Amino acid sequence: MIRKLDHSEAIKQLLICPWLVSTWSEKHWESLISQCYATSLMARVNWVLKKNNLTHHIPQTLAWHFAAANKAYDAHLHDVNREIDCINKALAPIDIKPVYLKGAAYIVTEENASHGRIFSDIDIYVPKNKINACEQILLWSGWVGSNKDDYDEKYYREWMHEIPPLINIETGATLDIHHNLSPVISRIKINANILEKQIEPGKKANTYVLSPEDRLLHSAIHLLTGEEFYKSFRDLTDLDFMLREYSNKDKEFWEKLISRAREMGVGRVLYYCFRYCSRILHTPIPASSFAAIKESGPHRLLLPIMDSLFYRTLNPSHTSFKDNLYGVSCFCLFLRSHWLKMPLKILIPHLLKKALITLENDKEAKDETTPLSNNQ
Amino acid sequence: MLRKSKKINFRAGRFNINLTTCVSSVLKGIDLLYPHSKISQKEIIDFHINIKPVPGIRHYIKPQVEFVFNSIIPFHPLPIDQAFPLLEWGLNWCVSTHCHQFLIIHAAILEKNGSAIVMPGLPGSGKSTLCAALSLRGWRIFSDELTLIDTTTGLAYPNPRPVSLKNQSIDIIKSFEKNVVFSETVHDTLKGSVAHMLPNKQSTNFYYEQSSEIKSVIFPKYDREATNNEVNPISKGSTFLKLAENSFNYEVLGKEGFTTLSKVLDNAKCYEMHYDGCLEKGIELVESTL
Numbered sequence: 001m002i003r004k005l006d007h008s009e010a011i012k013q014l015l016i017c018p019w020l021v022s023t024w025s026e027k028h029w030e031s032l033i034s035q036c037y038a039t040s041l042m043a044r045v046n047w048v049l050k051k052n053n054l055t056h057h058i059p060q061t062l063a064w065h066f067a068a069a070n071k072a073y074d075a076h077l078h079d080v081n082r083e084i085d086c087i088n089k090a091l092a093p094i095d096i097k098p099v100y101l102k103g104a105a106y107i108v109t110e111e112n113a114s115h116g117r118i119f120s121d122i123d124i125y126v127p128k129n130k131i132n133a134c135e136q137i138l139l140w141s142g143w144v145g146s147n148k149d150d151y152d153e154k155y156y157r158e159w160m161h162e163i164p165p166l167i168n169i170e171t172g173a174t175l176d177i178h179h180n181l182s183p184v185i186s187r188i189k190i191n192a193n194i195l196e197k198q199i200e201p202g203k204k205a206n207t208y209v210l211s212p213e214d215r216l217l218h219s220a221i222h223l224l225t226g227e228e229f230y231k232s233f234r235d236l237t238d239l240d241f242m243l244r245e246y247s248n249k250d251k252e253f254w255e256k257l258i259s260r261a262r263e264m265g266v267g268r269v270l271y272y273c274f275r276y277c278s279r280i281l282h283t284p285i286p287a288s289s290f291a292a293i294k295e296s297g298p299h300r301l302l303l304p305i306m307d308s309l310f311y312r313t314l315n316p317s318h319t320s321f322k323d324n325l326y327g328v329s330c331f332c333l334f335l336r337s338h339w340l341k342m343p344l345k346i347l348i349p350h351l352l353k354k355a356l357i358t359l360e361n362d363k364e365a366k367d368e369t370t371p372l373s374n375n376q
Numbered sequence: 377m378l379r380k381s382k383k384i385n386f387r388a389g390r391f392n393i394n395l396t397t398c399v400s401s402v403l404k405g406i407d408l409l410y411p412h413s414k415i416s417q418k419e420i421i422d423f424h425i426n427i428k429p430v431p432g433i434r435h436y437i438k439p440q441v442e443f444v445f446n447s448i449i450p451f452h453p454l455p456i457d458q459a460f461p462l463l464e465w466g467l468n469w470c471v472s473t474h475c476h477q478f479l480i481i482h483a484a485i486l487e488k489n490g491s492a493i494v495m496p497g498l499p500g501s502g503k504s505t506l507c508a509a510l511s512l513r514g515w516r517i518f519s520d521e522l523t524l525i526d527t528t529t530g531l532a533y534p535n536p537r538p539v540s541l542k543n544q545s546i547d548i549i550k551s552f553e554k555n556v557v558f559s560e561t562v563h564d565t566l567k568g569s570v571a572h573m574l575p576n577k578q579s580t581n582f583y584y585e586q587s588s589e590i591k592s593v594i595f596p597k598y599d600r601e602a603t604n605n606e607v608n609p610i611s612k613g614s615t616f617l618k619l620a621e622n623s624f625n626y627e628v629l630g631k632e633g634f635t636t637l638s639k640v641l642d643n644a645k646c647y648e649m650h651y652d653g654c655l656e657k658g659i660e661l662v663e664s665t666l
Contacts, residue, residue, distance in 0.1 A: 026420050034424045037446035061420050068476035075628040230447070317447050 008320035011035040014045060015237060016282045018052045026059050031320065033065050038318035039233045042069035044116030069116070076118045080107050081204070083122055083173045088206050090141035096134050097208050098124035099199055101178065102219060105209040108202030112241040117234070121165065121174040125210070127196065128179040135163055135177065143168050143175065151353060159185045159342060181218050187340050188221065190264050212246045212253065213260040220273040221266060224310075227337040229330045233316040239273055240281040254289040267296025272306070276314050309333055378429065379403075385421065386413045388467050389519070389535035390584045392420060395463075397427040399441055405460035405559050409538040409574050423470045427463055429456065445470060458562050461570050464540060471522055471535065472624040478524040478533065479636040480624040485518040485532055486510050491591040491666055492532045494523050494644075496622045499567075502598030502653070505545040508573055509655040510662060512553040517579040518588070522624075527632050530639025531587035536579040538572035546571045552655055590640050592665040593619070594647045596658070607649040607661045615646040 010032035013020050021028075036042040046066040049055050058066060084104060091098055100107075101123040106114035126134045139145070143166040156164045161180035168175065181195070182188045198211035210218060216239065223235040247253045261270040271293045277283035278290075298306055312329040315321040338347055381398040386406060392415060397403065406413075426444040429435055430453045440453040443466035450469055454462050472480050483496035484507035497503035504520055511517045518524075518534040525532050538559070541549055546561055546569065557574035593615055594607065616637055620626045626633040647665055651658045 030420050034421075034446050037424075038448065059420060062422075064475070064477045065422070068474055071476040071632075072628050075630060078630065319447060322447075 007031040011039065011041065011045065011316055011318075012280070014048065015240070018048055018054055021049070021054050021057045024057065026062075029059050029062050033062055035316050035318045035320065036065070036069075039316045040118060040231065041116070041234055041237065042066060043073035043118065044234070044237065046070050047115040073116050073118060077107065077114075079171070079173070080104060080122065083168065083171060083175075084108065084204065084207065086142075086168060086171070087122070087124065087138075087175065090138055090143075091134060094130075094133050094137055096126060096130050096137075097206075098126055098134075099208045099210060100202065101125055101210070101215075102222065105202070105215055106238070108204040108207040109209055109215075110203045112245045113238045115241075117238070121176050123162075123176045123178060125178045125181075125195070128192065131163060131177060131179050135166070138166055138175070138177075142170055146174070151357075155350075159183055159346065161186075182221060182225075183341050185342050185346060187343075188225065188266060188269075190266070194263065211260075212242070212250070213257045216242050216246065216257060216273075217261055217264060217266055217270065220269050223314075224269050224272045224276075225337055225340050227334045229313045229333070230317045232314050236277065236280060236314050240277050240283045243277060243283050243285065254286055258289060258292050261293070261296075267293060268298065271297040272310065276310055280311075280314055309336075381428075385415045385417060385419060386410050387415050388413070389471075389537045390524075390533065391422040391467075391471070391535075393467070394421040394424045395427070396425070397459075399427055399429070399456065399459045401457070401560075402427050402459045402463055405463070405572070408557060409559055409572055411574075412580070423467075425463070425466060425470070427459055427466075443469075454565075458565050460559060460572070461540075461562055461565055464538065464572060467537065468521055471524075475524070476625055476628055477527065479527055479626065479629055479633050481523040481525065481619055482521065482622045482624065483523040483619075484520045485523040485590075486515040487518055487532075487534070487588045488515045490588055492518060492588040493662060493665065494532070494590055494593045495596055495662075496523075496593070496619060497596050499542075500598065501596050502545075502651070502658075503596050504539065504541055505548060505598075506596055506655070506658050506662070508539045508541060508545070508549045509552055510659055511539065511576050511579065512549075512556065513659055514578075517575045525590070525636055525640060526587060527629060527636045529587065530590075530636055530643075532590050533587050534579070534584060536575050538574060541571050541573060543568045548653075548655070549573065590644045592645045592647060593641075594649050594662060594665060596649045596651065598653055599650060600653055602650045602652040605651045605654065605657045605661060607647045607665060610646050610648045612641045612646055616641055 007028040008031060010028050014032060032045065036045050042065060046069060049058065084100065087098060103117060103119035104122045106117065146165045146167050153164060156162065161183050162176050162178040166175045166177065180192045181190050195210060195214055198214060199208050200211060201207065202209045209215065219235065219238055219242065223232060223239065258270065261267050274285050274290055274293060278285050297303065309329045309332055312323070312326050313333055338351065342350065378398050379400050381396060382403065383394065383396050384406065385392065385394050388410065424446050427441055428444060430440040430442050434440065439456040441456050441459045441462060442449055442453040443451055443462050445466065481496060483494050484503045485492055485494050486507060495503045495506065507517065507520045517536050517539065518532060519536065520539040522535060523532060524535055549556065550558065559572040561569050561571040563569045619637055623633065629636065645665060649661055651661060
């Protein structure tokens, strides 16, 4: 499975068998760095090397890449913690206790999936009946709406599981406020009430998170029904870290996870999660758990198709992993994600509308001069 | 304009680059402005870059190129005649977004006899023109855009690359000194007309690990109507704030950024310089601060 001498799969080798780095040539390290840049995993790989006491194998001329990425990560951690304090402070007067999701949840629980992971938005969950109050008080406390037009407004308010993102004017950070884990009109329907029953405190004072099973399922739903492919390998490593950590801490984790997935109606997602985590990152999933979820898998004729799509999109988005079918696979999964997200009678007008908006924006962009980059 | 895709390894300043491109103006630009910078296939690469045509129907009407960094495309595509400037801007981006071993300030930096001067400046302040002129009068170019300060020692490190000149500055420098190698001027970029100048030999022959202490920080202010060419001391406090504001990664470095800037300003003198565009006088004023 792991081709020991082939440096084109350096990042996977490192995540699966970190100690192999002692056999690496400088070219392996060079490939690793290139793949880390492509997948935004430099700081996480640095953490894996550190945890396994392997940093002395890094060639000296390349060590700065890791050290620098780690500095950026430390700054990110600091910023997220400060942002969480701002959000908690703003919501305290009306007694709303936001539940932190995804990246922010990994940080407040200090779990392995937080290490070296840089993300752009903070996601929180607030019960639907409190969401108006939550939005209002944030708007009074220094956040502003970011919705572009009436269509966007309708899209979020009527169909989605979150309200239009808010932006903290002082820090520029984006806040996504969810009242469910999947869109209201989605084919995957989750009863938000069952989430609330298992909310638990985070390690950071005054923070709350979903239960470990729900955190895992939420991240899996996001990755395996979503449409952001350039970060999918990073998100797959999140799932791998979570499965390993949670199952080590709780002997009953696997049973709880499987029954929770069935309760939520996301058995298929968990099946894919098990399949690709174990096949791509060698996540140790017990055979009994695999067998228990097998019935939720796709039809045997569909499976090879899904395999070929997911192998292409879940592997690192780097030239050493991409083949000619990468773009087509992304497109197919993009269509699938929309198919799952909304019924056809909403989906078709929505895609047409989006295409029109993109065309118009292109035209406007040509009229104005678009900045090359903020920094230059 | 296009040929078969080619891979070249070369040294851009202090970093090793692996470039894949089929755009002939990029290959020509590298031959011209990075002479003797080719490195062997065995050398370890820092940044893998691709300058490639944007595919699609548009390619046959108005061809565009994009800058790809390890599968990431950080900028909008640009018309194909801007391919070489795009490479230069992309290389700046590689440094300014990743190299947190340094405090990175948007400023020109030059060195002579172990002393370095830093010239931050807004567009139009004349910093690039002055930087090019100083380099033609014996100063070594550390960088015309990105001052790299080591966060542990507070010393500046060289990253010499072609000097980017804009609009009138191109002709001003061409008439200031004959026999200077320039890339072809590219018009109608986001920054107007742009040309790149080959840095002098002593800049690129310089040993890359040789650091230098920053002796003065000068904020040049070009004003054609200026009646006095003068250089006046300014406070370290206001200089500190301006440098922090002009830094790409002060916020990433946090406390480390603060201590690094403090180390620099403990030893450096700070000035504001008004000049009317006369380069000889400008050079004299800069040198008078040492």
